Amino acid sequence: MKLYGYWRSGAAxxxxxxxxxxxxxxEDMPVNLLAGDQQSEAFRSLNPIGLVPVLELDDGAALSQSLAILDWLDRSHPEPPLFPENPVARAxxxxxxxxxxxxxxxxxxVGVVKHLKSAxxxxxxxxxxxxxxWMDRGFAAFQKMCEPNAPFAFGEEPSFADICLIPQLYNAHRWEMDLSSYPRLTEIEARCLALPAFEAARPENRPDAA
Incomplete structure (x- = not known):
């Protein structure tokens, strides 16, 4: 599998x-968003909207949208699961x-903030x-939604929810956001980053990190 992404892309x-x-x-396939690589004809043949990530499968099929890819991933490689079995808990x-x-x-x-500046x-x-x-709004809601006393957001193991949270917290740290109002989230973050899968995935550990 080839993963087209940018080192700081939260979705990748x-x-x-x-x-x-x-x-x-x-296999890492770096796409430099700042240089505009995502606008190339070659990349847009993989994803017409020109956004990362794109996952190219071994048979040549190209999947886009991180949440759709996570759904594919959990169906095609079900262990360990990213969602609980109970339908209400899953929702x-x-x-x-x-x-x-x-x-x-x-x-x-990148595109939204760039447009705010130029327009x-x-x-x-x-x-x-x-x-x-917008992070304040999202973090406040997430903190109320997750389980208050579990090691991770929803239980004993990390789930889809933790996978979505950690990249956004990375962005919060990058922009020096005050997270003192979100102790539950920083607690989850510490537990997640102690796991090899989360540590290896960190942006600064990517080959295209700059």
Whole structure:
């Protein structure tokens, strides 16, 4: 499998964590978003919208959208599972993860912040304030949604919810966000980053890190 991604992409980070948890090997295919590699004809033949990640399977099939790829991954490589079996518990884990991956992350990707600057004259600090505003909203909701006393967000093992949370916390640290209001989240983060799958997936450990 070939994973096309950018070292700081939160969406690609999710997949690296999941691959590690499931013990799968993949080949890194770096895409430099800042240089505009994602706009090339070759990349857009894999994903017409020009976003990372893209997972190219051994048979040549190309999958896009990190949440769709995580769903494929859990169905094709079910152990260890990313979701609980109980349908209600599964929905709760998915809702928490999507609060970060769907309601929070898209508002602060490279393209959105770049557009704020070019179209509306927002300066660098304004862009950071924008990102922190939406992370505050997402983290506050996630902290209320996850289980209060479990080692991870929803139980004894990391799940889809943790996979979505950790890359967003990386972004929060990058922009020096005050996380003192989210002790449950930083507790989950510490437990996750103690696991080899999470440690290996960290952006600074990628070959294209700069």
């Amino acid at each position: 980070y999710r997949l690296r964590i999941a691959f590690g948890l499931k013990g799968l090997d993949w 709760r884990v998915m809702a928490a993860g999507m609060t970060i991956a769907v309601d929070t992350h898209p508002l602060q990707n 509306y004259g927002v300066d660098q600090q304004g862009g950071v304030d924008w990102m922190i505003h």
